[in-house]
Amino acid sequence: MEPFFTIHHSDTSCSARTGILALPHGPVSTPVFMPVGTNGTVKAITVDDLSAIGFEIILSNTYHLYLRPGLEVISAAKGLHPFMNWQRNILTDSGGFQVFSLAPFRKIRDQGVEFRSHLDGSTHLLSPEGVVEIQTLLGSDIQMQLDVCTKWGVSYKEAENALGITADWLKRxxxxxxxxxxxxxxGKLFAIVQGNFFKELRERSAALAAEADTPGIAIGGLSVGEEGDVFQEYLAYTAALLPREKPRYVMGIGTPQYILEAIEQGIDMFDCVLPTRTGRTGRVFTRRGDISIKRADREFDFSPLDPQCTCKVCREYSRAYMRHLFKTQEILCSMLASYHNLYFLHSLVTDARRAIEENRFLQFKEDFLKQYTELPGMGE
Structure with a gap:
């Protein structure tokens, strides 16, 4: 049987590596950025555009799909792939982070998480067993265990308690x-490492995740409000604790800086809503830093969003036109800006893979970030 994860090459100067995930809907090259399609769609982007950019895997969310359209509809459609007409792979989040964000509306019990729907206030229980069953019904190519995520600044005792529950739920x-x-x-199951910002708890959680021997391991509980230097410290610390032979996934990161930092530490997978969310607010990535297309000085700027980008948006439309679309609240603005931002991150990761294969990732990262600086006057 073909191994689930194969490491192709490790950069000789750091922990960055390239590899392949063998999944039911085709191979996935790593490192890989996964666009987020929470409700069974990546906002403002068609599946044809996602395929054209080159994405081999996207993310959807168990919590949201469970509530709407509901399991009966997706089951009748014979799974999430045919329902949304996506022929490639899907990773589904367990819903743990969404429940975490609904703190006033949930209760964590040994058997699972009891919560009130943000849609109609109805009460539901998500158990670790039930979440696996839901994701199996969805047809997830990679599914995540149900976990308890804690926010930045909680006490050691609270973080330890959340870790214990997460570990118990992993076994189940x-x-x-x-x-x-x-x-x-x-589909494959990934364990999730928690432990908040306590190194001893991170060590304990990583050991438990490794002992469970799931096909892959995710690093949770980062990018939850901490400063960038704290993120980097705990990312590096946690990544070094994980088995080298398993794919590593950091949940919820989408800035070029964080992505490159993760790749340097040997992370293989990451996702974020950032490229489409910021695209809808008129903010786009460029090699020289993010820019806001709604600024007045874009009115007569007929250059592309990013002169160094080869995507169809940069080839065919100007900043002036994009500003016009934004000011007139045309839906096309969100579509084009989201396409460009996703293309930008996909290209970044593709270039990073090439640099790793050539043992020059650290130089690639330094060169990229040296150019990727905020332009003067780029604010709102």
Whole structure:
């Protein structure tokens, strides 16, 4: 049987590596950025555009799909892939982070998370076993265990308690996943490392995740309000604790700086809503830093969004036209800006893979970030 994850090359100057994930809907080259399609769609982007850019895997969310359209609809559609007409891979988040963000509306119990729907106030229970069953029904190519995420600044005791619950839920999730796999389910389960910003807890959680021996491991509980230097410290510290042979996934990062930092530390997968969310607000990536297309000085600027970008938006439209679309609240603005931002990050990661293969990733990162500086007067 083909191994799930194969490391192709490790950069000789750091922990960055390239590899391949063997998944039911085709191979995925790593490192890889995954666009977020929370509700079964990446906002303002068609599946044809996602394929044209070159994405091999996207992310959807168990919590949101469970509530709407509901499991009955997706089951009748024979899974999420045919429902949304996406022929490639899908990773589904367990919903743990969404429940975390709904703190006033949820109660964490040993059996699972009881929460009130943000749609209609109805009460639901997500258990670790139930979340595996839901993601199996969705047809997820990679599914995540249910976990407890804690925010920046919580006490050691609270973080330790969340870690203990997450570890218990991992055992239960894996048992259910093994049963599903024995019955023909081909998707992979990832454990999640928690521990907040306490190194001893991170060590304990990483050891438990490794012991569970799931196909991959995710690093959770980062980018939850901490400063950038703290993120970098705990990312590097946690990544070094994980088994080298398993794919590593950092959840919820999408800036070029954070992506390159993660790749340097040997992270293989990452996702974020940032490229499409900022695109809808008129903010786009360029090699010289982010720019706001709604500024008055874009009115007569007929240059492309990024002169160094080869995407169809930069080839065919100007900053002046994009500003016009934004000011007139045309939907096309969100579509074009989101396309460009996703293309930008996909190109960044593709270039990073090439640099790793040539043992020059650290130089690539330094050169990119030296140019990627905020332009004077780029603000709102």
């Amino acid at each position: 999730a894996k048992q259910t996943w093994v049963e599903k796999a024995d019955n023909g389910y081909e």
